[in-house]
Amino acid sequence: MILITGAAGYIGSKLVHFFLDQDIPIRAIDNFRVHPMPKMTGATIHKMDVTVRDDVKEMVKGVDTIIHLGAISDVSQCETHADEAIQVNLLSMQYLMSEATKAGVRKVIFPSSFAVYDPHSERITEQTRLKPVTFYGHMKKWAEELLLAEQAKGTLDVVIFRQSNVYGKGWVSKTTVIENFCRSLLNNQPITIYGSGQQTRNFIHLDDVAWAYYRALSPSVQGVYNLGGEETYSIFDLAHLVNQVGQESIGRSVPIIRKHPQPIEEKKTHFTTLDRQKLKSLFRNRKMKSVKTGIHEYLREST
Structure with a gap:
């Protein structure tokens, strides 16, 4: 049990x-x-x-x-x-x-x-x-x-x-940066980035x-x-990826705007490399879902 x-x-x-x-x-x-x-x-x-x-x-x-x-x-x-x-x-x-x-x-x-x-x-x-x-x-x-x-x-x-950062459509909604950007796209509203957008995030579906x-x-x-997943993005690059997938899947992209300062002070992460050797032994031959595929699925399931 x-x-x-x-x-x-x-x-x-x-x-x-x-x-x-x-x-x-x-x-x-x-x-x-x-x-x-x-x-x-x-x-x-x-x-x-x-x-x-x-x-x-x-x-x-x-x-x-x-x-x-x-x-x-x-x-x-x-x-x-x-x-x-x-x-x-x-x-x-x-x-x-x-x-x-x-x-x-x-x-x-x-x-x-x-x-x-x-x-x-x-x-x-x-x-x-x-x-x-x-x-x-x-x-x-x-x-x-x-x-x-x-x-x-x-x-x-x-x-x-x-x-x-866990993302993807589940039985319960969660406010993630990917979900927020996708919702902005679906609602034909600008994607808003707080701060420089250069902080990095790793994503796993x-x-x-x-x-x-x-x-x-x-x-x-x-x-x-x-x-963690196989991909790490800056918030700025992630916004552009959502727009790219939006054009491919629903024929739409939206403006990306920056706002300063951030509403909540957040320590920026700078890592670019995640060692996944130990995790690979757990996943064996299972291929992880790419962020691009995950965004495609989210937009498709939400329209």
Whole structure:
């Protein structure tokens, strides 16, 4: 039995659907504070809360693996609601690990983030120095440390996915830069870039993320993985790519405008290279979806 927390969220709802298609038994839970129950045929998501210890005791019964997606993932919300963020993003982890070891759970799979890295790192590997600059990034780092300490005791196997920017159409909408640019194009409105547009982002499609979590169920898969895609773009180049795909798929492009300053101060990332050797061993011969293909699919499915 696989426990999926945060099952009504962007990645969680995708995994629920993906695992059901694979006939993998799951227990899906969410507190529905952020997302309502997605409309998915044959899927049931139970209302439970990872910050309530009695709920945690109940949800881990008979579970072999936990995929712990329940979290506050909005960076600015973590800053403005720090107490709640600590409770949801860290205290819940402690509850889950404590109750999981008592219940005989074998493995925990956890989504971390590139936010744990120094944003000035030009090349990122799994061994790159951890130097978060946001409260969100610090919480991800602390959660990793909790998990790795538990693994060192020999009580739990752990898989940590340090995820880059996940995009793609799912059961639940998520405000990503690619989705924002595509929506502007579909609405025939200018694409707006805040700041210089030179900050770089790595992108991975939601379908590839789901595959990685599926592969992580294997007992042989353990440790830290950078879960990123094969392509890294500046925001400016990404806007031009969306326009290029727009011309090819719906015969439309829109103006690109810049606004200064950015509405929320954001540390710029400068990396140009992501070492994917370890991830390749996880994906084996599976080919990742290109950003261009993902944008084509998003526009096609939205028209």
